[in-house]
Amino acid sequence: MKVASLLAVTLVVTLPACTYNVAPYGASVANVESIKSLRIKPVSVATFTSAQPGQSSITCRAAGPVTVSPSFESYIEKALIDELKLAGAYDANSSLVLKGKLEEIDFSSGMTDGKWRFTVTVSNGRNESFTAKSIFGFSGSFVAEKACQETAQAFSPAVQKLVQDIVRDPQFKRIAN
Numbered sequence: 103m104k105v106a107s108l109l110a111v112t113l114v115v116t117l118p119a120c121t122y123n124v125a126p127y128g129a130s131v132a133n134v135e136s137i138k139s140l141r142i143k144p145v146s147v148a149t150f151t152s153a154q155p156g157q158s159s160i161t162c163r164a165a166g167p168v169t170v171s172p173s174f175e176s177y178i179e180k181a182l183i184d185e186l187k188l189a190g191a192y193d194a195n196s197s198l199v200l201k202g203k204l205e206e207i208d209f210s211s212g213m214t215d216g217k218w219r220f221t222v223t224v225s226n227g228r229n230e231s232f233t234a235k236s237i238f239g240f241s242g243s244f245v246a247e248k249a250c251q252e253t254a255q256a257f258s259p260a261v262q263k264l265v266q267d268i269v270r271d272p273q274f275k276r277i278a279n
Contacts, residue, residue, distance in 0.1 A: 119167070125257075127177065127180060135189075143191075144190070144196050148201045163250060168253050174204060178265075200278060201226070204222055206221040207221075214242050221236075236267040
């Protein structure tokens with residue numbers, strides 16, 4: 103009996119945790135249309151910063167990390183650039199540079215529902231800024247592995263909603279002009 107218990111503990115301790123990788127970003131037609139409707143001049147986007155620079159994973163329960171490459175702030179920066187490009191509102195050489203700082207990122211992977219939470223401050227070279235808070239809900243699960251898979255799968259749509267919340271904020275047009 104002691105051998106079986108020792109073997110069970112050894113397996114639990116030595117089994118590798120799963121890694122739940124986030125899918126590449128896919129642009130949102132609604133976001134592109136929202137940006138087009140603003141009729142802003144093309145802007146450039148500086149490298150996003152973060153309150154936790156370079157963070158690329160968040161542990162999901164005891165099942166393992168939800169991971170993005172190369173970092174959460176870079177993923178969000180690229181998402182915004184992709185949307186601006188598709189809307190014809192991006193020029194890497196523009197003198198109007200938008201900056202972003204990922205102030206907060208977190209999620210909950212509840213038994214019945216989950217949520218991604220973001221706080222991002224967007225600014226320009228004229229020291230004008232605003233802070234957008236975004237929450238994206240998704241289905242959860244009692245089973246940790248399934249809940250963590252759902253959390254990783256919900257990240258790209260959560261970032262789409264974050265970009266939507268940024269570009270639909272009336273202050274975005276002000277700082278992007």
